[in-house]
Amino acid sequence: MYSVKEAESIILTQIQPRQETEKVSLEAAFGRILAEDISSDLDFPYWDNSAMDGYAVRYEDVKDTNPENPVTLKIIAEIPAGKVPEKIIQPGETARIFTGAMLPAGSDTIIMQENTQKQGERVAILIPPEKIGLFVRQRGTFYRAGNTLLKAGIALNSPEIAVLATAQATELTVFSRPQVAIFSTGDELINPDETLQKGQIIDSNRYALTAFVASLGAIPRPLGIIKDNPDLLRETIRKAINSSAIVLSTGGVSVGDYDYIEGILGELGGKILIGSVAIQPGKPLTFATFPNGCIYFGIPGNPVSALVSCWRFVQMAIKKLSGLTEYQNKFLRVVTRDTLQSNGQREVYLWGKIEIIEGVYQFQLASGQHNSANLINLAGTNALAIIPQGKTTIQAGETVEVMTGLPL
Ligand SMILES: Nc1nc2c(c(=O)[nH]1)N[C@H]1C(S)=C(S)[C@@H](COP(=O)(O)OP(=O)(O)OC[C@H]3O[C@@H](n4cnc5c(N)ncnc54)[C@H](O)[C@@H]3O)O[C@H]1N2
Ligand code: MOO
Numbered sequence: 001m002y003s004v005k006e007a008e009s010i011i012l013t014q015i016q017p018r019q020e021t022e023k024v025s026l027e028a029a030f031g032r033i034l035a036e037d038i039s040s041d042l043d044f045p046y047w048d049n050s051a052m053d054g055y056a057v058r059y060e061d062v063k064d065t066n067p068e069n070p071v072t073l074k075i076i077a078e079i080p081a082g083k084v085p086e087k088i089i090q091p092g093e094t095a096r097i098f099t100g101a102m103l104p105a106g107s108d109t110i111i112m113q114e115n116t117q118k119q120g121e122r123v124a125i126l127i128p129p130e131k132i133g134l135f136v137r138q139r140g141t142f143y144r145a146g147n148t149l150l151k152a153g154i155a156l157n158s159p160e161i162a163v164l165a166t167a168q169a170t171e172l173t174v175f176s177r178p179q180v181a182i183f184s185t186g187d188e189l190i191n192p193d194e195t196l197q198k199g200q201i202i203d204s205n206r207y208a209l210t211a212f213v214a215s216l217g218a219i220p221r222p223l224g225i226i227k228d229n230p231d232l233l234r235e236t237i238r239k240a241i242n243s244s245a246i247v248l249s250t251g252g253v254s255v256g257d258y259d260y261i262e263g264i265l266g267e268l269g270g271k272i273l274i275g276s277v278a279i280q281p282g283k284p285l286t287f288a289t290f291p292n293g294c295i296y297f298g299i300p301g302n303p304v305s306a307l308v309s310c311w312r313f314v315q316m317a318i319k320k321l322s323g324l325t326e327y328q329n330k331f332l333r334v335v336t337r338d339t340l341q342s343n344g345q346r347e348v349y350l351w352g353k354i355e356i357i358e359g360v361y362q363f364q365l366a367s368g369q370h371n372s373a374n375l376i377n378l379a380g381t382n383a384l385a386i387i388p389q390g391k392t393t394i395q396a397g398e399t400v401e402v403m404t405g406l407p408l
């Protein structure tokens with residue numbers, strides 16, 4: 001049995017960012033992962049421009065002005081945003097200017113309107129600017145043409161989309177989304193629209209995993225429920241590994257008589273790299289690779305074990321495969337509001353919520369039973385508190401390591 005850290009490292013070593021890319025328009029780029037470095041041949045700002053509605057002046061002219069005896073300047077032009085200034089500001093002159101408008105030659109500083117008083121063709125500057133260049137957005141001070149603007153491997157969210165638009169990057173190369181096959185195994189399983197008979201269990205894992213995969217931007221391929229029948233399982237697995245980058249099955253990975261997955265993976269040429277992990281919930285995690293590059297996760301059937309395995313291990317695998325540079329899970333150290341307990345045998349993950357209490361992050365354990373079959377109290381959680389192997393108690397008020405950013 002591997003430790004959680006060992007299992008993480010084995011999994012990550014097997015996963016290389018995919019090479020397949022596609023072109024998308026800027027409109028369709030949200031949520032995608034950039035597969036090329038982006039630069040622009042434009043400086044940003046594109047040219048010196050005004051940050052205020054006011055007057056473009058020569059600093060020399062106004063630096064000693066004061067409200068009692070203000071300097072007055074002759075207004076020689078009006079420059080709204082979008083208009084190219086035609087006149088050069090000479091000593092004693094100014095131009096009326098608006099936010100975003102190009103600075104006229106000869107001027108170097110903007111006086112905001114509130115610090116002036118218009119007197120017909122002239123304007124009195126009541127307050128001197130604190131420094132030369134005040135309220136001027138200088139060309140190239142945010143970004144210099146030719147430098148890298150955005151690096152390959154980042155996810156495109158609103159800020160990056162804004163940058164791409166401004167760089168006129170209207171068509172982008174992004175990583176194509178990996179396909180992830182998902183199926184549930186077990187004779188006891190029924191679909192949610194079927195009538196529950198004695199002894200049966202409604203398949204929740206397939207839905208949970210489909211949502212989980214979609215939340216990571218990969219393409220889920222749900223294949224339904226497969227009975228505990230070695231022939232059916234073999235056929236399903238064979239098809240899945242030949243058509244998907246990653247396969248996720250739930251159930252059938254423990255030591256029971258109907259737990260067939262590991263044996264079948266071996267028969268089909270899979271290399272079993274992990275058979276179990278010292279994690280609770282989620283111990284019987286099976287991880288295998290196939291000669292065609294397909295990655296297989298045999299995930300424990302208990303619904304909480306299934307999702308915890310996904311969050312702890314599958315998440316980073318999908319992210320890395322998808323081309324994301326930042327694929328590692330995120331951990332925080334926060335105070336726990338509840339006492340957390342373990343029998344010390346495995347690294348224990350307890351589900352709950354990170355909440356902001358008086359401006360500080362704190363962990364609150366989900367109420368109700370912490371049992372790997374109890375998916376009910378998973379709802380509404382957003383974090384997993386971790387009790388290291390060998391430790392039995394973390395008292396309320398103490399600090400605990402929490403895995404966060406779960407795509408719940
Ligand atoms: N003798 C031992 N028994 C078990 C061990 C062990 O070490 N020795 N490990 C336990 C642990 S830990 C886990 S976790 C489970 C894992 O079991 P499997 O992955 O083999 O899964 P199944 O046996 O098929 O099912 C377990 C449980 O989960 C329910 N289940 C399965 N699939 C679904 C689904 N799609 N949706 C909802 N619920 C599902 C299933 O009905 C069972 O109740 O093994 C322990 N046993
Ligand atoms: O580790 Mo199992 O995953 O307790 O239910």
Ligand SMILES: [Mg+2]
Pocket residue numbers: 251252253254255256258259
């Ligand atoms: Mg079993």
